[in-house]
Amino acid sequence: MPDSSTISAHGIAARPSFATVSAGLLAAVVGFASSFAVVLQGLIAVGASPAEAASGLMALSISMGLSGIVLSIWHRMPISVAWSTPGAALLASTQMPEGGFPAAVGAFLVCGALIVAAGFIRPFGRAVAAIPAPLANAMLAGVLLGLCLAPVEAVAEVPALALPVVAVWLVVGRIKRLLAIPAAVVVAAVLVAYSTDGGALGTAGLSPDAVFVAPAFSFGAMVGIALPLFIVTMASQNIPGMAVLNVNGYRPEPGRLFWSTGLFSLLSAPFGGHAVNLAAITAAICAGPDADPDPARRYWAVVFAGIFYCAFGLMAGLATALAISAPPILIEAVAGLALLGALAASISAALADESRREAALVTFLVTASGTSFFGISGAFWGLVAGLCMIAVARFAQR
Template sequence: MVSSNQRWSFSSIKNIPADFSVSALIVGLIATMVSYAGPLLIVFQAAKAASLSDALLSSWIWAISIGSGVTAIVLSIRYRTPVITAWSTPGAVLLVTSLSVYSYGDAIGAYLFSAVVITLLGVSGLFSTIMRYVPPAITTAMLAGILLSFGVQVFVSMQQLPALALPMMISYLLAKRWSPRYAVVLSLLVGLLTAFLLNRFELAGIQIAIVEPVFTMPAFSLDAIIGLGIPLCIVTMASQNAPGIGVLQADGYDTPTSPLITTTGAASLLLAPFGAHGINLAAITAAICTGKEAHPDPAKRYIAGIACGAFYLVFGMFGATIASVFSAFPKELIAVIAGLALFGSLGSSLASAMSEATQRESALITFLVTISGITIGGIGSAFWGLVAGVITNALLAGDVRRWLGRNRRQPS
């Protein structure tokens, strides 16, 4: 277990040059690429559905990028842990169908409400208390379920564009044999070169422009708070923050939960008037940065968190432009490099989830429910996998009987 309890000090900043590595820098870049090449496109869909202007869309992208960048850098340095933050992807999915129902001012008010609730959950320590009742085997099984589709997409891409995917895979395996630390880096370089030779880059229409953030005065509507604010809070906590904690735990980091939730909640609160629907802990992109691909020494992987945050800041300044840049890459390149970068985390998560014989059944059910993709009440399968695993563990371990026994002994 990697200790993350050291206090903030100037010495922790001074150590950054000594701990710097090219592999951590590249892994941070890959994590940022995955964020912009996939989840950001959902933001575009939501903005289009709500008929937002280009200025509001650019401000939205600026706000979530700056919030993610600053929190990732601050938290990674503070805890010397690769704490990767991002915008709420399930929250953006929710907005695709919900944002057009309310005025933009009411939506901003709902964002503020969600941010306040999340911040209070962090400050109070309630979320940490809840997570203590979830066995590590269940959180790692949930993480494995989330990551599985990314690993599968590597081989799906081989069928779709073998001329690109196969060289990337072969270079990855060869590097794993001779220089495992740079396997993902080499695969990315081979992928970029191959895509260029195959003429698979679509660069037409890319325009570079600096964002001018737009402040929107929030309005508070009970309908928007109930219909948007509460669901946004729930999906962010259940589908982003809970798996995000699971990622850190799976790779051996004992980072305290409450400060992470509080910091991301506060960032969401400050940036909501500029369009940020929610800043939270990342799961998929975090798993890219917390594994051995970033650095063999877990204590030096925090550089990947700093690098990811720095790229967020740079890319965020160009708002909507950056999404068009990444959309110019072949989708197979993004799929393969994301999957390869997550191989290590997927393997370790599966091994950890099944290592405890007494919790193997609970972990298996968590894994299966998570990969099922079911959605109930707008909440994704990661949360329901967590719920199913906890219930299964309680039934099999006899915790329910002990809990009922305690309740019967309590005076009425």
């Protein structure tokens, strides 16, 4: 492992290598193909039209590509950026807010502003980090559960389409886990194209139009979307993303990375993007020794990944056409397969602390129920219920 003092923002830029190009391409393919279905599901669930969802997918892809390039060149470190997949799963489990997609966009802007604030205002960032990890993980698990049940439901509803997708995911996952979801996406696309005789896929334009959505602001969307989106983005993406960098010997200043990704989230929000953040899985691809034996040269992997992300974003129209043409349950199934690992990790982390296991379980159940009060989603109430459980337990011990 390289010493952090040898990897600094003031180091001399090393030239890229073939390994960094390969790692960048792999990271972009895995990052985009493994979760674009989750993003589209989430945007459509909160009221986006197909055109607005395609615009949001494009805005997110370009935003995370450009932010990864900027941050990596600025710091000379492999700082990978991704869209918030747990955040998209949260949206997919949320009812459309009062005010429709404009209200959701207003919530995206507030979430971006909160991420910026967490980077600039250290006490605020520490307050977010003080949210008990078991509760944050339990909330995430509750959000993910519905989508992760979709593969089973898809096999029951559309077995001719779902079984080949699940089978390919299973076989490829035993050989190369990172390629399991991209392979499943390819099979799903082929099956959808065959079942619809090309249909919408044949007439779909590659590049969607950028659709500006004037934001609206409502209390329900702020509490039910913006706040949970901010929490899951910070707890399940930004903090693990920093951990991956640290494990590989890179020690950037966290606040600077947080407010930078928050700023790019703000820029993409009016075009339908919900949030971008530090990556974890793709960060491991670009920051590890497989990206390049020389730690000072690995940041080039993120630079190339960013270029590929921007290219994929310009082809978001085709990805959206695939999602719209397919039976909704099939797209949910692909999204669910992509989130199984995240569900397992979040459940394990939520129940690890025996002293807070009951509170975490309550958080999980309330969140997974999808119950909403006053137009506020179950994710928020799940967190409130868990915090109440902890508070009651502390009071009883006095």
